[in-house]
Amino acid sequence: MLENAEIVPLTGALGAEVNDVQLADLVKRNDRSNADALGRMLVKNKVLVFRDQHPDPQTHVEVAKLLGELAPAVPMYPKVAGFEDIIIIRNDDDNPPENEVWHADMTYR
Numbered sequence: 001m002l003e004n005a006e007i008v009p010l011t012g013a014l015g016a017e018v019n020d021v022q023l024a025d026l027v028k029r030n031d032r033s034n035a036d037a038l039g040r041m042l043v044k045n046k047v048l049v050f051r052d053q054h055p056d057p058q059t060h061v062e063v064a065k066l067l068g069e070l071a072p073a074v075p076m077y078p079k080v081a082g083f084e085d086i087i088i089i090r091n092d093d094d095n096p097p098e099n100e101v102w103h104a105d106m107t108y109r
Contacts, residue, residue: 001029002037009045016045023055027062035066042067057083 006019018041026034042048055063057080064070070085077087091097 001026001031002034002041007041007045010047010049014046015049016041016047017049017051019051021050023050023053023063024059026066027059038063039067057086061085 002021005021008017008019010016026038038048061070061083064085073079073085073087077089080086080088
């Protein structure tokens with residue numbers, strides 16, 4: 001499946017668009033070779049973009065699990081109902097950013 005994917009670099013530094021792959025199909029196959037290939041793509045490109053896909057919460061979780069064990073969700077954020085592994089982060093007029101600069105928690109994991 002991923003062997004036929006078109007990988008288009010987004011910039012010279014990081015990011016790639018992955019075409020011809022449906023995340024839901026990737027999860028259904030549950031194939032270790034595809035999971036390993038996805039992991040290698042992520043390590044190489046740092047960010048992967050799958051355009052025009054609208055995975056449901058279960059598919060989000062299953063794709064993440066293909067890449068490894070999920071880290072515990074940050075308790076201070078709201079969660080998607082029924083999915084303790086998915087937090088909701090909003091950045092809009094009603095929910096402005098809490099920080100002035102980007103940061104990541106638990107990068108040591």
